Amino acid sequence: MTEWVVLDIEGTLSATDQVLVTLYDYARPRLGPWIDAHGDDPAVAEAVAQVRELSGVDGGTDELVRVLHGWMDADQKVTPLKTLQGLIWQRGYAEGDLVAEFFPDVVPALRRWHAEGTKLAVFSSGSVAGQVAFFAHTTDGDLTSLFEFHFDTVNAGPKREAGSYLKIASVLGSSDITFYSDVPAELHAAAEAGWQTVGVARPGEPYGDADFGPHRTVDAL
Structure with a gap:
């Protein structure tokens, strides 16, 4: 023991499919709306700042989402992506969607x-x-x-x-x-x-x- x-x-x-298919598919269309709706959340604000720092993207939500989707497609374990996904999944589980x-x-x-x-x-x-x-x-x-x-x-x-x-x-x-x-x-x-x-x-x-x-x-x- x-x-x-x-x-x-x-x-x-x-x-693995539960994460790469079910959970990723759930988070993908919700990333942009989540960023826009929770911009005052310190965790979201920090994640957005990290995405900008890591990617060099200086545009709006659509550009940020393109970066996040690219990381998801490559299954990259990038901290701000994981933070945002986790918040979205947390809501999804709480609401019974997941x-x-x-x-x-x-x-x-x-x-x-x-x-x-x-x-x-x-x-x-x-x-x-x-x-x-x-x-x-x-x-x-x-x-x-x-x-x-x-x-x-x-x-x-x-x-x-x-x-x-x-x-x-x-x-x-x-x-x-x-x-x-x-x-x-x-x-x-x-x-x-x-x-x-x-x-x-x-x-x-x-x-x-x-x-x-x-x-x-x-x-x-």
């Missing part, structure tokens, strides 16, 4: 770990707001009570850099941590930081046939 289990979401707990679904083995595993005393956290490129909304509105009900921490690229850092995992470990106050992910590069970074690692190779997912190298590999939790 490990003290902490930290989990990736996309491709590990939930099908419901999170997991692979069949996931919720039983989460509940088993929690019952055994293993503490759970999430590290995903999606924003913390989006993560919390995701786990609060699932086909299995509200699962937020199972998790003690949520980490994203804002409060932890890039998922393929060891420093991000060192930062998370300092927050968790532990070195006894096991990370589950479907992305080998993320597992390499976690291992470099001294974590235990488990590769999740799910059939049909983008990394289902990846080379997980030295990492213990499973096809279900």
Whole structure:
């Protein structure tokens, strides 16, 4: 048993298509209206400023949206995009437009770990707001009570850099941590930081046939 289990979401707990198709398609037409309607929200204002800084775009909402859509098309994990998507998804979950679904083995595993005393956290490129909304509105009900921490690229850092995992470990106050992910590069970074690692190779997912190298590999939790 490990003290902490930290989990990736996309491709590990939930099908990649749920993010790249369902959630992206939901956010795409709402980005422009959201920016226009919530310009006074500090989180939105900061995200817009970051989009301008990163892209060099100096125009109006339409130009910003073109940049955001380009990042989405390339599946780039860009912080301001994740912030805006997370806010939109949060509203979508709250209004019942969206419901999170997991692979069949996931919720039983989460509940088993929690019952055994293993503490759970999430590290995903999606924003913390989006993560919390995701786990609060699932086909299995509200699962937020199972998790003690949520980490994203804002409060932890890039998922393929060891420093991000060192930062998370300092927050968790532990070195006894096991990370589950479907992305080998993320597992390499976690291992470099001294974590235990488990590769999740799910059939049909983008990394289902990846080379997980030295990492213990499973096809279900």
